[in-house]
Amino acid sequence: MKKLILIDGGPASGKNTLGDLLIKMFNNAGDKSVLLDLDTFVEHFNPAWVWENEEQKNKDQFNARLNITKEIDKYLEQNSTVIVIGERFLQKDDVVKFVGKLKTICPIYLYHLSTPFSVREKRLHQRGPHSLIDLAKDQKDREKIKNWPGFVYENINSPEVDAKNLMQLIREEKGHIDIKVTKIILDTDIGSEMTDAAALTLAAISPEIELLGVTTVTHDSTFRASVARRVLNLLGKKNIPVAAGFGTGGNHEWEKAVIFPEGYLPSKELDSRPAWKLILDLVNQNENVTLVGIGTTINLAKALEQDSKLPKKVERLILMGGMINPPVVDGKTIPKGFEYNFCNDSASAEKIIKAGFNLTIVPGDLTFQQNDPWTSSELSKLASIQNPAIQLLAKLKDKSLEAMAEGMKKANLPLGFVKPWVNDEFVITYIIEPELFKTRDVFIKWELPDKYPRFIISDDGYPLKVVNQANFSEARSFILERFLNF
Numbered sequence: 001m002k003k004l005i006l007i008d009g010g011p012a013s014g015k016n017t018l019g020d021l022l023i024k025m026f027n028n029a030g031d032k033s034v035l036l037d038l039d040t041f042v043e044h045f046n047p048a049w050v051w052e053n054e055e056q057k058n059k060d061q062f063n064a065r066l067n068i069t070k071e072i073d074k075y076l077e078q079n080s081t082v083i084v085i086g087e088r089f090l091q092k093d094d095v096v097k098f099v100g101k102l103k104t105i106c107p108i109y110l111y112h113l114s115t116p117f118s119v120r121e122k123r124l125h126q127r128g129p130h131s132l133i134d135l136a137k138d139q140k141d142r143e144k145i146k147n148w149p150g151f152v153y154e155n156i157n158s159p160e161v162d163a164k165n166l167m168q169l170i171r172e173e174k175g176h177i178d179i180k181v182t183k184i185i186l187d188t189d190i191g192s193e194m195t196d197a198a199a200l201t202l203a204a205i206s207p208e209i210e211l212l213g214v215t216t217v218t219h220d221s222t223f224r225a226s227v228a229r230r231v232l233n234l235l236g237k238k239n240i241p242v243a244a245g246f247g248t249g250g251n252h253e254w255e256k257a258v259i260f261p262e263g264y265l266p267s268k269e270l271d272s273r274p275a276w277k278l279i280l281d282l283v284n285q286n287e288n289v290t291l292v293g294i295g296t297t298i299n300l301a302k303a304l305e306q307d308s309k310l311p312k313k314v315e316r317l318i319l320m321g322g323m324i325n326p327p328v329v330d331g332k333t334i335p336k337g338f339e340y341n342f343c344n345d346s347a348s349a350e351k352i353i354k355a356g357f358n359l360t361i362v363p364g365d366l367t368f369q370q371n372d373p374w375t376s377s378e379l380s381k382l383a384s385i386q387n388p389a390i391q392l393l394a395k396l397k398d399k400s401l402e403a404m405a406e407g408m409k410k411a412n413l414p415l416g417f418v419k420p421w422v423n424d425e426f427v428i429t430y431i432i433e434p435e436l437f438k439t440r441d442v443f444i445k446w447e448l449p450d451k452y453p454r455f456i457i458s459d460d461g462y463p464l465k466v467v468n469q470a471n472f473s474e475a476r477s478f479i480l481e482r483f484l485n486f
């Protein structure tokens, strides 16, 4: 059966012997299983385990993890149980980072071997002197760790008895690492800014999110779908379907040059269903889906039109859009209509707001509250990440700022509004780390003075949750950390 079992233990803890015995037991029971040792993947890059500098060490270990996750995915796809032995799963975050690289979603178990020092010393002695291991220090470091994730198992018996005990724990699902997984469908106008691409990337690589599918909207939505397809392919997530939705066409000249330098052709790997149909199919096939809209809402409105029960079928809907209080940036009030997602298709947005979804809105107000959007040092860190999907984000950021400045000049708006804002990324961050944000439950009245939607907070309005505050710098660090670690 498809599952991932991580066995953590310091050097000479007996983890390899236990791993071998467990594999035998699984195979005897007719369960396909495989044992992978993280160390051998590191040894592929550096058999000697001695590095000239910390940077090279990190690089080799990073690549080793990348290679092992490819192997794990291969076996999980064949429905195997995969046992990984390693000694780097000390905190829950280590596990999250590790499994975040996997394409496959499966139950994860973690067992820490708590091996008495005398036992380890004896085992090390039997293996012969090993100058690279400072066992006493390792033991001390391990003893310092409180709140181990997973299950701490004291392996003080014979390996056969310990393996049997571990097997019993696995059968009882002890040591199950609970990473709360939210199933989402992302509807996006990806392709012209970094923000949608970054949100998609974050959703695709975060183990807390199962990205069921992606749909695109606005202008040339087939172009946008092709962009989403490219980003997902670059991330190794070819199985996530992408469907184009409603759009009115457009040239997207600079975007095509940046994203498809070899020349743009619409992707041949798009899902053939229209966006609304893919959304409804995925909602009907899955329980507890969270719909996420980070563009205009016409695909969602069409899905709603086709199935009026949609609001009851999904767990919740989170939208980036709207403004509650027009914020002030550099002394200038953000003009009405500046918020794109609701203003450009207020008819669809109105239908969605009034439909009775369990609705959370991340409004434009939050974006413009940021005194510190992406800083230049954060952006240069981002640009230094070698992953081609992340490289694409950095390129989009540079070009979109130029394009935005031109747009501002044409519209006679202050150039102070041109900043590397973080928007759509926050929606995904909010799903994963809600404690970085504050929300408020309100009732909203929808009004359309001079054709732009306005929210009025009023007791007889529609209930929804508004994300109204954020720990911006922590949220940005969280996003960057995820990208750095992928």
Ligand SMILES: [Ca+2]
Pocket: 188, 189, 190, 195, 196, 294, 295, 424
């Ligand atoms: Ca967007």
